[in-house]
Amino acid sequence: MTVTDRPAIRDAPDHRVPARRGRPSRGNGRQPIGALLVTPYVVFLLGVFGYPLCYAVYISFHDYFFAAPGAVVDRPFVGLQNYRTVLADPAVRRSFANVGIFLVINVPLTAVLSLTLAAALNKAVRWRTFFRVSYYVPYVTASVAVVGVWLFLFNSDGLVNSILGSLAPDPSWLVSSALAMPTVAVYVTWKQLGFFILLYLAALQNVSKDLYEAAVMDGAGRLASFWNVTVPGVRPATTLVILLATVTGANLFTEPYLLTGGGGPDGASASPVLIMYQRGIEQGSPDVGAAIGILLVIGVLLLALAERRLVGRDD
Amino acid sequence: MRLRFVTLLLGAFVFLFPFYYMLIGSLQTEPDPSIGGAFPRPDNLTGRNYAEIDAAINLGRTLINSGVFTGGVLLGTLVGGVLAGYALARLRFRGRGAVFNLMLLVQVVPFQLLTIPLYVLIVRNYGLADSYLGMILPFAINSTAVFVFRQYFLQLPAELFDAARVDGASELRILWSVAIPLVKPALLTGVLLTFIGPWNEFLWPFLITKQQDLQPLAVALSNYLTTVSARAANPFGAVLAGACVLAAPAVGLFIIFQRQFISQSIESGVKG
Numbered sequence: 001m002t003v004t005d006r007p008a009i010r011d012a013p014d015h016r017v018p019a020r021r022g023r024p025s026r027g028n029g030r031q032p033i034g035a036l037l038v039t040p041y042v043v044f045l046l047g048v049f050g051y052p053l054c055y056a057v058y059i060s061f062h063d064y065f066f067a068a069p070g071a072v073v074d075r076p077f078v079g080l081q082n083y084r085t086v087l088a089d090p091a092v093r094r095s096f097a098n099v100g101i102f103l104v105i106n107v108p109l110t111a112v113l114s115l116t117l118a119a120a121l122n123k124a125v126r127w128r129t130f131f132r133v134s135y136y137v138p139y140v141t142a143s144v145a146v147v148g149v150w151l152f153l154f155n156s157d158g159l160v161n162s163i164l165g166s167l168a169p170d171p172s173w174l175v176s177s178a179l180a181m182p183t184v185a186v187y188v189t190w191k192q193l194g195f196f197i198l199l200y201l202a203a204l205q206n207v208s209k210d211l212y213e214a215a216v217m218d219g220a221g222r223l224a225s226f227w228n229v230t231v232p233g234v235r236p237a238t239t240l241v242i243l244l245a246t247v248t249g250a251n252l253f254t255e256p257y258l259l260t261g262g263g264g265p266d267g268a269s270a271s272p273v274l275i276m277y278q279r280g281i282e283q284g285s286p287d288v289g290a291a292i293g294i295l296l297v298i299g300v301l302l303l304a305l306a307e308r309r310l311v312g313r314d315d
Numbered sequence: 316m317r318l319r320f321v322t323l324l325l326g327a328f329v330f331l332f333p334f335y336y337m338l339i340g341s342l343q344t345e346p347d348p349s350i351g352g353a354f355p356r357p358d359n360l361t362g363r364n365y366a367e368i369d370a371a372i373n374l375g376r377t378l379i380n381s382g383v384f385t386g387g388v389l390l391g392t393l394v395g396g397v398l399a400g401y402a403l404a405r406l407r408f409r410g411r412g413a414v415f416n417l418m419l420l421v422q423v424v425p426f427q428l429l430t431i432p433l434y435v436l437i438v439r440n441y442g443l444a445d446s447y448l449g450m451i452l453p454f455a456i457n458s459t460a461v462f463v464f465r466q467y468f469l470q471l472p473a474e475l476f477d478a479a480r481v482d483g484a485s486e487l488r489i490l491w492s493v494a495i496p497l498v499k500p501a502l503l504t505g506v507l508l509t510f511i512g513p514w515n516e517f518l519w520p521f522l523i524t525k526q527q528d529l530q531p532l533a534v535a536l537s538n539y540l541t542t543v544s545a546r547a548a549n550p551f552g553a554v555l556a557g558a559c560v561l562a563a564p565a566v567g568l569f570i571i572f573q574r575q576f577i578s579q580s581i582e583s584g585v586k587g
Contacts, residue, residue, distance in 0.1 A: 115487070
């Protein structure tokens with residue numbers, strides 16, 4: 001019985017359910033013109049993301065070098081040799097360790113500061129728009145522009161050091177191998193924080209007011225209810241914040257390039273993308289550069305998975 | 316209550332002070348890094364830094380380059396993005412799900428990681444170094460904007476589309492005369508959202524423009540910062556003047572349209 005029933009159901013005429021909002025409303029009808037409309041975008045995605053991604057893998061497994069356009073050159077397959085070169089390169093290892101330092105500072109700082117400011121802003125009554133605008137301004141501004149001010153502020157005889165007086169670090173912020181990477185990490189935190197504050201602000205709308213009232217009934221203080229209601233309530237947003245902050249770290253280039261004169265002192269603030277640029281383009285070894293890029297993608301994916309495990313125990 | 320307000324105020328100071336300092340520094344004759352230097356003295360103010368940076372990197376030319384780069388990306392995103400967003404939201408066709416998943420996937424691939432293959436392809440294989448096309452190509456259609464357009468087209472009531480189809484309108488006609496007029500405000504948001512990307516972009520135009528007269532302002536300014544500035548009379552003043560010119564359009568647009576900007580970033584952020 002059931003066996004014969006099934007095809008009947010499948011072949012039944014499509015009784016159109018009253019069209020739901022937001023769904024294509026034509027039942028099983030097809031509009032092949034959709035494929036046509038989406039073609040430019042698909043060509044773009046394949047041309048700018050799909051093909052280059054595959055090409056990067058290809059380059060990283062070959063002895064690839066720049067040649068005059070149209071010249072026929074032999075670029076033999078070399079297996080993992082580029083990867084061995086990369087992994088044996090102390091500058092590359094240093095740059096990956098630097099990103100580690102960056103993430104250890106940037107990710108917790110971003111999560112804590114943006115949640116704190118978002119929670120305060122969520123309850124603020126006065127000057128809300130002013131605060132939102134001021135937190136967001138660094139995010140919309142070009143890094144190249146604000147890097148100029150930071151150089152001026154954190155110079156050895158800059159404003160920050162003249163305020164600190166005898167407490168000023170020596171060697172100064174951006175030229176000290178211990179402080180250069182942390183200063184870059186703080187800069188990036190400051191620059192991106194507005195975006196994450198807005199993200200948390202949206203997430204806070206979804207935390208039920210009842211939970212706060214219940215917490216008050218149970219005699220929880222302000223800190224306790226923040227810790228027991230707000231923090232768990234915005235966990236999905238926290239997962240996202242941490243993931244995006246990690247991706248930012250993997251993308252790091254402009255800031256070490258400009259703030260610390262190309263990753264100085266002595267490579268202490270060089271990022272993998274910076275090394276990738278130096279090896280791949282400045283020094284003309286795109287195969288090595290591509291291998292660094294592939295390793296970086298793998299690193300980001302592993303880190304993202306690990307963070308999901310740690311933070312994202314969400315429903 | 317008071318504590319919260321003070322925290323917020325302190326935060327706002329930390330966020331805004333560098334911008335204030337940027338402006339003051341760009342107007343000072345002599346760089347003054349002391350605490351007093353944060354307060355402008357009338358006798359130390361000048362417009363010379365702007366003249367100096369203009370002489371060094373030709374502000375007009377670099378602003379035009381930034382404008383063409385940004386304009387090209389905006390045009391590509393508007394045309395390609397509206398078509399794709401509409402198709403993904405309102406039309407059924409083979410491969411729709413695949414395109415949608417591809418769009419989401421692309422947004423988690425960090426762009427810098429494609430730098431090397433894109434450089435090899437665009438500069439070496441296609442010979443597009445020092446050209447606007449080469450600059451625009453990798454950013455031609457902004458995926459976040461496509462996603463935003465799709466969300467807005469999705470929110471329109473299905474009955475409108477059914478009615479238009481019953482009347483025999485073609486899909487392109489429906490898109491042009493029904494859908495686009497209804498989502499015009501969203502298109503503005505998409506444009507604003509897309510604007511800050513290419514306007515602020517540094518690495519890619521830096522890689523592919525060696526010719527000075529094709530460099531966008533961000534690239535020209537950074538070159539000044541890393542090379543010329545050491546020899547200039549008041550290098551920081553000139554850098555900060557350039558920084559003000561680079562920051563002004565994005566900050567200005569943001570302040571005027573802050574409502575659109577902010578709601579949008581949240582939506583595009585929350586989608587993951």
